[in-house]
Amino acid sequence: PSYFQDKAVKTGKVVRAICLMDHPIPDAKDSKSCQIIISGRELNRSSDIYITLLSGIHKVVPNGLFLGLVSTTVETGDPESEIQPGLNLLGSVLEKFVEVSDTYAPAEAGHSDHVYVSRSYDATTHFETTATDIL
Secondary structure (H helix, E strand, O other): OOOOOEEEEEEEEEEEEEEEEEEOOOOOOOOEEEEEEEOOOHHHHOOOOEEEEEEEHOOOOOOOEEEEEEEEOOOOOHHHOOOOHHHHHHHOOOOEEEEEEEEEOOOOOOOOOOOOOOOOOOOOOOOOHHHHHOO
16 A cells, blocks of 8 residues: 555554564463464454464574564554553563554555555454455
8 A cells, every 4th residue: 555545545553563582472382483362352352462473493583582473453542552461471572663553455446547455464463364355
């Protein structure tokens, strides 16, 4: 949507945290990678919270370090507090980077001008909705 902003409409916001850690997720049995989805219903939210852990075996960080990703769709005026349940699962964090991004969807299907605009990345960390959108 960033290339054709006049052909996209704002749909909301996503908050994402990228966390550098020196350990796997404490309650994930020393897994070098995992994905956890906390149901929004569990937290009295509309949106789920997505947590992904990656490690040196994925070549995204040096061996011995871990990368934790936590994200959700923003529902309040305090986005970082909305991902706190996911951040709590990560345990101690060496460095944390948080970003709130606007999300967009195509304003029209693109049949008339043959400009097909995809949706923004949503809060999911497994790219399922993005893959579905472009297929």
